[in-house]
Amino acid sequence: xxxxxxxxxxxxxxxxxxxxxxxxxxxxxxxxxxxxxxxxxxxxxxxxxxxxxxxxxxxxxxxxxxxxxxxxxxxxxxxxxxxxxxxxxxxxxxxxxxxxxxxxxxxxxxxxxxxxxxxxxxxxxxxxxxxxxxxxxxxxxxxxxxxxxxxxxxxxxxxxxxxxxxxxxxxxxxxxxxxxxxxxxxxxxxxxxxxxxxxxxxxxxxxxxxxxxxxxxxxxxxxxxxxxxxxxxxxxxxxxxxxxxxxxxxxxxxxxxxxxxxxxxxxxxxxxxxxxxxxxxxxxxxxxxxxxxxxxxxxxxxxxxxxxxxxxxxxxxxxxxxxxxxxxxxxxxxxxxxxxxxxxxxxxxxxxxxxxxxxxxxxxxxxxxxxxxxxxxxxxxxxxxxxxxxx
Amino acid sequence: xxxxxxxxxxxxxxxxxxxxxxxxxxxxxxxxxxxxxxxxxxxxxxxxxxxxxxxxxxxxxxxxxxxxxxxxxxxxxxxxxxxxxxxxxxxxxxxxxxxxxxxxxxxxxxxxxxxxxxxxxxxxxxxxxxxxxxxxxxxxxxxxxxxxxxxxxxxxxxxxxxxxxxxxxxxxxxxxxxxxxxxxxxxxxxxxxxxxxxxxxxxxxxxxxxxxxxxxxxxxxxxxxxxxxxxxxxxxxxxxxxxxxxxxxxxxxxxxxxxxxxxxxxxxxxxxxxxxxxxxxxxxxxxxxxxxxxxxxxxxxxxxxxxxxxxxxxxxxxxxxxxxxxxxxxxxxxxxxxxxxxxxxxxxxxxxxxxxxxxxxxxxxxxxxxxxxxxxxxxxxxxxxxxxxxxxxxxxxxxxxxxxxxxxxxxxxxxxxxxxxxxxxxxxxxxxxxxxxxxxxxxxxxxxxxxxxxxxxxxxxxxxxxxxxxxxxxxxxxxxxxxxxxxxxxxxxxxxxxxxxxxxxxxxxxxxxxxxxxxxxxxxxxxxxxxxxxxxxxxxxxxxxxxxxxxxxxxxxxxxxxxxxxxxxxxxxxxxxxxxxxxxxxxxxxxxxxxxxxxxxxxxxx
Numbered sequence: 001x002x003x004x005x006x007x008x009x010x011x012x013x014x015x016x017x018x019x020x021x022x023x024x025x026x027x028x029x030x031x032x033x034x035x036x037x038x039x040x041x042x043x044x045x046x047x048x049x050x051x052x053x054x055x056x057x058x059x060x061x062x063x064x065x066x067x068x069x070x071x072x073x074x075x076x077x078x079x080x081x082x083x084x085x086x087x088x089x090x091x092x093x094x095x096x097x098x099x100x101x102x103x104x105x106x107x108x109x110x111x112x113x114x115x116x117x118x119x120x121x122x123x124x125x126x127x128x129x130x131x132x133x134x135x136x137x138x139x140x141x142x143x144x145x146x147x148x149x150x151x152x153x154x155x156x157x158x159x160x161x162x163x164x165x166x167x168x169x170x171x172x173x174x175x176x177x178x179x180x181x182x183x184x185x186x187x188x189x190x191x192x193x194x195x196x197x198x199x200x201x202x203x204x205x206x207x208x209x210x211x212x213x214x215x216x217x218x219x220x221x222x223x224x225x226x227x228x229x230x231x232x233x234x235x236x237x238x239x240x241x242x243x244x245x246x247x248x249x250x251x252x253x254x255x256x257x258x259x260x261x262x263x264x265x266x267x268x269x270x271x272x273x274x275x276x277x278x279x280x281x282x283x284x285x286x287x288x289x290x291x292x293x294x295x296x297x298x299x300x301x302x303x304x305x306x307x308x309x310x311x312x313x314x315x316x317x318x319x320x321x322x323x324x325x326x327x328x329x330x331x332x333x334x335x336x337x338x339x340x341x342x343x344x345x346x347x348x349x350x351x352x353x354x355x356x357x358x359x360x361x362x363x364x365x366x367x368x369x370x371x372x373x374x375x376x377x378x379x380x381x382x383x384x385x386x387x388x389x390x391x
Numbered sequence: 392x393x394x395x396x397x398x399x400x401x402x403x404x405x406x407x408x409x410x411x412x413x414x415x416x417x418x419x420x421x422x423x424x425x426x427x428x429x430x431x432x433x434x435x436x437x438x439x440x441x442x443x444x445x446x447x448x449x450x451x452x453x454x455x456x457x458x459x460x461x462x463x464x465x466x467x468x469x470x471x472x473x474x475x476x477x478x479x480x481x482x483x484x485x486x487x488x489x490x491x492x493x494x495x496x497x498x499x500x501x502x503x504x505x506x507x508x509x510x511x512x513x514x515x516x517x518x519x520x521x522x523x524x525x526x527x528x529x530x531x532x533x534x535x536x537x538x539x540x541x542x543x544x545x546x547x548x549x550x551x552x553x554x555x556x557x558x559x560x561x562x563x564x565x566x567x568x569x570x571x572x573x574x575x576x577x578x579x580x581x582x583x584x585x586x587x588x589x590x591x592x593x594x595x596x597x598x599x600x601x602x603x604x605x606x607x608x609x610x611x612x613x614x615x616x617x618x619x620x621x622x623x624x625x626x627x628x629x630x631x632x633x634x635x636x637x638x639x640x641x642x643x644x645x646x647x648x649x650x651x652x653x654x655x656x657x658x659x660x661x662x663x664x665x666x667x668x669x670x671x672x673x674x675x676x677x678x679x680x681x682x683x684x685x686x687x688x689x690x691x692x693x694x695x696x697x698x699x700x701x702x703x704x705x706x707x708x709x710x711x712x713x714x715x716x717x718x719x720x721x722x723x724x725x726x727x728x729x730x731x732x733x734x735x736x737x738x739x740x741x742x743x744x745x746x747x748x749x750x751x752x753x754x755x756x757x758x759x760x761x762x763x764x765x766x767x768x769x770x771x772x773x774x775x776x777x778x779x780x781x782x783x784x785x786x787x788x789x790x791x792x793x794x795x796x797x798x799x800x801x802x803x804x805x806x807x808x809x810x811x812x813x814x815x816x817x818x819x820x821x822x823x824x825x826x827x828x829x830x831x832x833x834x835x836x837x838x839x840x841x842x843x844x845x846x847x848x849x850x851x852x853x854x855x856x857x858x859x860x861x862x863x864x865x866x867x868x869x870x871x872x873x874x875x876x877x878x879x880x881x882x883x884x885x886x887x888x889x890x891x892x893x894x895x896x897x898x899x900x901x902x903x904x905x906x907x908x909x910x911x912x913x914x915x916x917x918x919x920x921x922x923x924x925x926x927x928x929x930x931x932x933x934x935x936x937x938x939x940x941x942x943x944x945x946x947x948x949x950x951x952x953x954x955x956x957x958x959x960x961x962x963x964x965x966x967x968x969x970x971x972x973x974x975x976x977x978x979x980x981x982x983x984x985x986x987x988x989x990x991x992x993x994x995x996x997x
Contacts, residue, residue, distance in 0.1 A: 069797045145978065149985040154705050154796050158931045159978055165928045166974040169967050284928060288707075288804050295801060326737070328812035335805025339798045340791050 013303075017216075020050070020209040025202050040198040045317065047205040047273040049310045050212050054266030056293045056305035057212075058259040061219055063291065064299030065228070066255050067235030068152075072160030073263045074286035075167050076135040080264030081271040081281065082171070083134055085184040086118065087127030088195075088272060092188050104186070105179045115177050124191060131268045132261055139260030140253070147249040147256075152238065161284050171279035183278025190272050201273065208269045212306070215262055219302055231255060292331070296338050298345030307346055445521075447474045452520035455480075455489060455501040455543050466552055470559035478560045480519060481553050490540035492516060492525060500525070504537060512536050562592050571604045575636065578608030586612050600836075607634045614640055623657050630661025633668035635839055641665070672839045677957050683846035685953025686853030689946060690911060691926045692933035693860060694904030696945040698781075699934055701877045702897055704789055705800035708807035709930065710923020712902045714814060715780050716773035716909025717918040721818070721825050723769035727762050730754030733817045763828040770910050777906020778899040780810075785898040790891070807923070814920040822917035831914060845914055856907060857946055863900070864942070873897050936977050938987030947988050952977075 024046060027038040038046075055077050062068045089103045096104040102114050120126045142163055151159060174180040193200045222228050233241045234248050241248045271277045280286070290309075297308020312334075319327045338345065344352060447469070454465035469477055483489050483503055492500045502516040502525060513534035516525040525533045545553070561573025574592075577585050586609055593605045606628065613625035614637075626644070629637045644650065645658040691713060698706045706712075725731035734749025757765070784806055792799040827845060834843040864870040875883040876893045884890045912922060933952055937944030952973055959969030981987070 063797075069800070142978070145982050149982045151981065151985060154800065155935060155981075157705070157797065157800060158935055159981070162928055162932055162974050162978065166971045170971050173965075173967055285924075288801075291801060292805075325816065326812065328808045328815075332805040332808030332810075332812070335808070336788055336802045339802040339805070340788060343798070 017213045021206060021213060024209075025206050040201065043198075043205050044201050044273060047201070047208050048270065049313045050205070050208045051266045051270035051273065052290070052293065052313055053306040053309040054208075054212055054215055054269070055263050055290050056297065056309040057215055057219060057302065058262035058266070059287075059290045060294045060299050060302065060305040061223075061255060061262070062259045063294060064301070064304075065223055065235060066231050066252060067238075068252065068256065069154075069157045069291065070160045070256070070259070071157050071284060071287045071291070072164040073259065073290055075160075075164040075282045076139060076260040076263035077267035077270070077290075078171075078277065078279075078282035078286075079135040079138065079167075080131040080267030081277040082178060082184070082267075083121075083131035083264075084127055084268040085187075085271045085277045086121040086130075086178075087124055088187040088190060089184050090118070090122045091190065092186065095188055096186065103179075103184075105182065106177065109174060109177075111177075118177070128268070131264055135260045135264035135267075136257055139257045143253045143256040147252050150249070161287070164282050164287055165284050168279050168282045168284070171282065179278070181278070183276060183281075184271075185276040185278075187272065187275055195272055195275070204269070204273050208273070211265060211269060215265070216302055216306070219262075223302070227251070292335050292338075294345075296334065296342075296345055298347030300344075301347050304345050304347040311346065444474070444476065447477055448520050448522060451477055451480055452501050452518075455484070455519065456491075456499055462549070463552060466556045470556040470563075474560070478557055481557045481560070484543060484545065485550060485553055485557075487542040487545070489519070489543040490516070490535075490537070491543055492535075492540060501543060502540070504535060504540075509534060513539075516540070559588065562588075570598070571601050574601060574604040574608050578604070578611040578636070580612075582612070603632060607632050607637065610634070611637055611640065614644060619651050619654060623653050626654060626657040626661050630657070630664045633665050633839075635665060635669055635672070638662065638665050638669070668839070673961070675840050677961050678954060679840070679842060679846065681954030681957035682950060683849050683953070684957060685950035686850045687908070687911060687915070688926075688929060688933050688953050689853045689949035690849075690856055690908040691905065692930040692937075692945050692949055693856065693942070694901040694908065695930045696934050696937070696942055697860075697901035697904065698898055699931070700941070700945070701873070702894065702901075703796055704793070704898065705796055705803065706784075706789075706898075706901075707800055707804040707927065708784060708810060708923075709803075709902075709905055710925075710927035711807045711810040711814075712777045712781060712905035713909040713912065713923045713926060714810070714918070714920065715777045716906030717825070717913040717922055718814065718818060718823075718909070719773040719776040719906065720766070720769040720910050720913040721823050721918055723772055724765050724825055726752060726754050727757045727765040727768075728754050729756065735816045763830065766828045766831075766910075766914075770907065773906040773910040774903040775906075777909065778903030781902025781905075782895060782899040784902075785895050789898065790894070793894070811920050811924075818920070820920060822919040825913035825918055827914045849911055849915070852911070856904065857942070860904070861942060869896065932974065932977050936980065936987055941987070944988045951988075 024038055024043065027036055031037045055073060058076075059070065059073050062070045062073070092103065094101050096107075098104055098107040100107045102111065102118075106114070121130070142160075146156060146159060170176060171178055171183075172181055178184075187195050189195060190200065190204075193203075195201075223231065230241065230246060230251055234251060238248050267277075267281075289312075293308035293312045294305045295308070296312050297306065298304030312331075316327065316331070319330055323330075342349065342352070450465060450469055454462055454469060457465055480489060480503065488503065490502050490504065492502050494500060501519045503519060504516055505514040508514045511534075513536045515532050516535050517523075518525060527533055558573065558577065561569060561576070563570070574589070577589060589605055589609050589612070593602065593609070596602045596605060610625040610628040610632065611634075613621050614629075616622055616625070622644075626641065629641065641658050641662050645655055645662065650658075694712065695706070695709050698704050698709065722731050730751065730753045732749065732751030734747060736745050736747035755761075784803070788802050788806060789799055792802055831845045831848055834841050836842065862870075864873060872883070872888055872893050873896075875886075875888060876890050876897075880890055883893075908926075909918075909922070912918070912926075929952070933949050934945055936952065937946070937948035955976070956969050956973050959972050960966050963969055963972070
C-alpha cells in the first residue's frame, strides 16, 4: 500500500491538507453564522486536536516504525509547552492578579525578583530555542543511557514511564519555580497579539495545521529513505541489523531525539491555544493516551496517528460532555477492543475486511472470526506489517 | 531440558498431581499464623480494672465532706489509689461539678450530675459513695438542675491540693503508658517539691520503662536545684539515661552565662551522649520505616514479579487488583458493621425509565472482638476476590496477547481504566475509610525507638508471603508446572502440561497477591479508586531493578528502594525529592547492570 502511492491518493492527501490549512480557517473567518460556519470555539478545539496529532506522529515514528514503545512522549510534549509557556508568562507583564512585574505564582510564593533562569525567557526566540533544546537534551541523555545498555522492549517502555513519572513529580514541586500544581495559565499576549482574539487563535490554528502537514511530509520522506528502511529493520529484527554491521543504537538514539523534538513542537503549539500547562500534562496516563490514539488510528502508517488523535479526542470531547461518568469505561473498552481485535487500527480496517472476506470465500464454515484475528497476525506474509514482536 | 534450566530455577524433579491441595494447605497454615497473631494482639490490649472501687468511693465521699487537715489526709491517701473514677471526681470538683445533696434525715451526700439532661434541663444525680442514682423514697430517680444543689466548697489551698492529687493519681494508674506520661509531666513541671514523692514511687515501680521515666523526671527536677553538686549529679544522670526529652533543658543550662564550669563540663558531655543516642534512634527509626515501606512495595511487586517476571505479561491493571483487595476489605468491614449497598444509574434511558441497578447486603452489626476479627476474614477474601478478577481478565483479554507483550500493556491499561471507573461508580469517587482493628493500632517502644504494630505486621506478613510464594513455586507440584511452563512453554505442552490452565492459575495467583497488598494498604491509608495508580510505577521499577524473573531480586530491590526512599526523605527533607532521586538512580543503575540486581545469565540473545 505504501510502496506505490497512486496519484489519486496523492490528490486525496493534498485536498485533506488544503482543507486543514485553508478551508477550515476561512469557514471560520468569512462565513456568516450557519451550517458552514466554524465557530471560534471549534477552531480552537481543532487546533488542540492537531497538536495532539503531532504528538501522535512522534509516538508512531517510535512505536510503529522503530518498535520502541515510549511511554514518555507526553514528557517531551509538556517540556516544549513549559518552555514556551515561560515566554507567555513573561508576556503577561504586570497585568496579573497581583499587578507585579513577575508571574503571579512567584508573588504568591513570596518572591520579589525573577529567579535568574527565568530572565532570558522574555525573549521569544530564546524561549522557542529552549522549547527544542531542553526536550532534545533530555531525550539525548536518556536515550544514550538506555540504548547504550541495550534496554529494549517492555523495559524501555517501563523506564520511559518512570522518567515521565519522575519529571511529573518534579514539576509538581513549588520550589522548581515552574508554577507547581497549577502550572502556567492566564496567558495574554504572544508577540504582541492578543491571545484571546479570534484572529490570533485562527492564525495559531493555521500555523499548527501547516506544521502538521510539514511534519507529516518530513516523516514520510524520512521513512522512505535508507534510514527509514533501517528503522523498520530494527523494528523487525534488531539483532540482524546489528549483525549486518549497523550501529542500531545510534539509529535508535537519532530517531528518539527526533521524535522528542516533534513532540516538543506539538507542545509548543498546544500551550498558546489551550491556555494552560500543568504537570498533569506529563503524567504517565497522558503518554498512554497518546499511544491509544496511535493504536486506534493505525500504527506503522503516518496518516493513522493523525486520524486516531482527531477521532479519539473528538469522541472524548463529546462523551465527556454527554456522559461524563462513563467516558473512562468507553475509552478503556475501546482500547481493549482495538488492541485485541483491530491490530492495524482504523487505517487497517479495509485490509482486515478484505482478509476476512478472502477467508470466508476459502472456507465455507470459518471459525469465529474475531478470536482468530490477533493470533493469526504473526503468520501473515507482509513484512511491513510485522509489528514489534518482542520475545 | 537441563540446558534451559537457569541457575535461579530449582531442578524439575518431582511430577505429582494435587497442586490444589497443597495450595490450600499453605493457605490454611497462613490462616493459623494469622489467628495466633490476633490472639497475641488481644492479649496485649487487655488491661486490669481498678482494684477496690467500693473503698475508693467511700473514701472519696468522706474526703469531699471532710474539712481541714482531715481532708488533706484523706486526699493524700486517695492519691495512691490509682483509680480513674477518683480522677474524674477530682476533675469535676475543680470545675465545681461536685454537688452536696442534703437528704431529709440531715445527712449530706456528695453527688455528680449526669451529662444527659431531660427536657427541663435536669439530670439524674449519681451518688459518689456507692455509684447509684439518688432516689426518692418510692424508688424513682430524682432529677436536679445544677442550680438546685450547692456545689462542694473549694478554696485556693484545696484546689491546689486537688490538682496535685490528680497529678499524683496518674502515677499509680494501672496502665504503664498512662503512668509514664504522668511521670513525664512531673519531670517538666520544674517543681522540686515533687522529688520525694517521685523517689517513693521509684522504689515501688516494677516496669523498667516507667522506672526510667521516673529517674529521668527526678533528674530533670534536680536540674532546678540550687546546689551545684546536685545539679552536676542530675546532669550526669540525664546523660547516663540518654534522655532525649532533656536535651533542650541541658542546652539551656549550658548556655547560661553564670553556669559553673563543672556543670558546663558535665552538660557538654551529657549533651554529646544524648545527641549520639538520638542519632542512632533516628537511624534505626529510618531503617524501620524503610523496611516497612519496602515490605509494602514487596507485597505489591511480588504479584507483578510473577505476572510480569515469570509470565512476561505487562499487567497495567495490576494496580487495580490492589484496589480490588482493598475494597474487599472495605466490603467485609461494612458487612460486619451496618451492611453494604450501592446503586448505579446509567446515563442512558430505556424508553422513559433510566437504567439503574444496585445491591444491598445486610450487615452483622457486630461489635467488640468479633468486629475486630473482620480483618482476618477480609485477608483471604481480598486474595480470593483479586484472584478471581485476575482469572476473568486472563480468560477474556490476556489469553489473546501472550505473544505480544507490548500490546498486553495497552489492553490491560484499558482494563485498568474500566475497573477504575467501576470502582468510582460502585464505591464513589471519594476515598473510603477502612478501620484498622485495634490490635494493629498501638505501638511499643524499645529504647526510645517507636515501633508501630501495623508496620511490624506489614514487615512480618510481607516476609511470610514471600516465604509462602517461594514454597508454592519451589516445593509444590503446581509450582513445578508453573516453572516448567514459564521456562519453555512449547516443551511443557509437548510433555502434556495444560499450559493454558497453568497460565490462568499463575495469573490468578499473581493477582491474588496484589489483592493481599491491597488489604495491607487499606490498613495504612485510605482506599480510593486510583489507589493502584500510586503504586504501579514503583512496583514495575521494583521488578525491573530486582531482575525480571527472580523472586529474590524483587525482595532485595523492594527493601533497597524502600530504605533508600526513607533515608533520602530524611536527608533531603522532602518526600518527593527522595522519590525522584530513587527513580533516576534506578535508571542510571540499570546502565551498570541492565538485567537488574539478580539477573539471570543466558546465552540466547533474544
